[in-house]
Amino acid sequence: MTSNTEMGVIGLGTIGGNLSKQAVKNGIRIVGKKHSRDKPELREKGVELVEEYDAFVNELAQPRVIYVSVPAGDIVDAVPDELGPRLDDGDVVMDGGNSFFRDSIRRAAELDGQGIHFLDCGTSGGSEGARHGACFMVGGDKEGVEIAEPILEELSVDGGYVHTGASGSGHFVKLVHNGIEFGMLQAIGEGVELLEDSDFEIELDEVFHNWSNGSVIRGWLVELMEQQLREQEFKDIPNYVEDTGEVNWLVQEAIKSETPIPVISQSVMELFKSREGQDNAYRAIALMRHGFGDHPFGSDESIAEERRTSRVENRSRMQLEEEVDDGNTR
Missing domain, CATH: 3.40.50.720 (NAD(P)-binding Rossmann-like Domain)
Incomplete structure (x- = not known):
C-alpha cells in the first residue's frame, strides 16, 4: 500500500x-x-x-x-x-x-x-x-x-x-487568514450592535438570512450567524470572546516589519475589550466562532493556556536577518 x-x-x-x-x-x-x-x-x-x-x-x-x-x-x-x-x-x-x-x-x-x-x-x-x-x-x-x-x-x-x-509559508498564510477572519468577525459584530441598538424591532435571523442571499456581504460567516441565531438564544450568549492568541502574533509581526494593519490590529483590541463586559458585538462574534470551530462560549482555561504557551520560536524577522548576516543561524 x-x-x-x-x-x-x-x-x-x-x-x-x-x-x-x-x-x-x-x-x-x-x-x-x-x-x-x-x-x-x-x-x-x-x-x-x-x-x-x-x-x-x-x-x-x-x-x-x-x-x-x-x-x-x-x-x-x-x-x-x-x-x-x-x-x-x-x-x-x-x-x-x-x-x-x-x-x-x-x-x-x-x-x-x-x-x-x-x-x-x-x-x-x-x-x-x-x-x-x-x-x-x-x-x-x-x-x-x-x-x-x-x-x-x-x-x-x-x-x-x-x-x-517554502517551509513556514503555509502557517504564515494561515496566520494572515486568521487575521482577516478577525477583521470580518468584528465588522459583522459591530453591525449586530447597530441593529440591536436601533429604534426598530429587527429580527436578526431574518436579516442575516436576507444578507446570505445576493447581498455584497454574503458569505459563510454571515450564513453561520443566521444558523447560530436560529439555534441559540442570542441574549444568553456570554459576551466574552476566547481565543488562542495567533492573531496577536500577526500584529507583532506587522509592528516589527512596520506593515500597517489597522483593521486586524483593532479587531484584536476589541476582542480584549470583550473580556471587560462589552455587549452584543461580542455575543455575535462568539456565536460565529462557535459555528465554524466549536469554540466555547465564555472563558476556557485550556484555551487561555494554549494562548500563553503555543508560540515557541520568538525571534523577529529582523533578528533572523541579523543572525544570517553574522553567520549565527542554527
Whole structure:
C-alpha cells in the first residue's frame, strides 16, 4: 500500500478525528495514534487505532505520510522527538495545527537533517470542513509536498489546496487568514450592535438570512450567524470572546516589519475589550466562532493556556536577518 492511499494521524480531536472519518469514507486507510482513552466512534468508521508509537509507525508503508493535529506549542516539538528515531528517509510529517510559522521553519530544518520532510499545513474550514472537505495551505519542500499532495487534494474541497512555497509559508498564510477572519468577525459584530441598538424591532435571523442571499456581504460567516441565531438564544450568549492568541502574533509581526494593519490590529483590541463586559458585538462574534470551530462560549482555561504557551520560536524577522548576516543561524 502506498502513501497515496494511507495516512497516519496523531491527534484525534475535532479536526484530526473528522479528517480521519472523511479519509476513510474516501478510501484512504487511516492509522490513528490514540492516547489511553479509546475512540469507539472512530473505530466504527473504520479508523485503525494504536496506542504505541512503534506500532503506529510499523503500520504505515514508506514513504509514510503523518498528519499531526495537536495544539500549537511545545507538544508539536514533542511529536517529532518521539517519531524521528522511528521514521525513515523520505517520510513526511505535516503539522496541521496553528503553529507559529517561525517555529515551523525551525522544525523543518531540524527534521530535514534527519531526512524527513516537515510540512506546515495550515488547515481551515472548521469541523465541518474536516469532515466534508477542508482548506489546506501547505508550506514545505517540493519533494515532501509531492508525496502528501494526493491525500491533501482528496481531503480538500475543490480549489481548497495550495502549496504556498517554502517551509513556514503555509502557517504564515494561515496566520494572515486568521487575521482577516478577525477583521470580518468584528465588522459583522459591530453591525449586530447597530441593529440591536436601533429604534426598530429587527429580527436578526431574518436579516442575516436576507444578507446570505445576493447581498455584497454574503458569505459563510454571515450564513453561520443566521444558523447560530436560529439555534441559540442570542441574549444568553456570554459576551466574552476566547481565543488562542495567533492573531496577536500577526500584529507583532506587522509592528516589527512596520506593515500597517489597522483593521486586524483593532479587531484584536476589541476582542480584549470583550473580556471587560462589552455587549452584543461580542455575543455575535462568539456565536460565529462557535459555528465554524466549536469554540466555547465564555472563558476556557485550556484555551487561555494554549494562548500563553503555543508560540515557541520568538525571534523577529529582523533578528533572523541579523543572525544570517553574522553567520549565527542554527
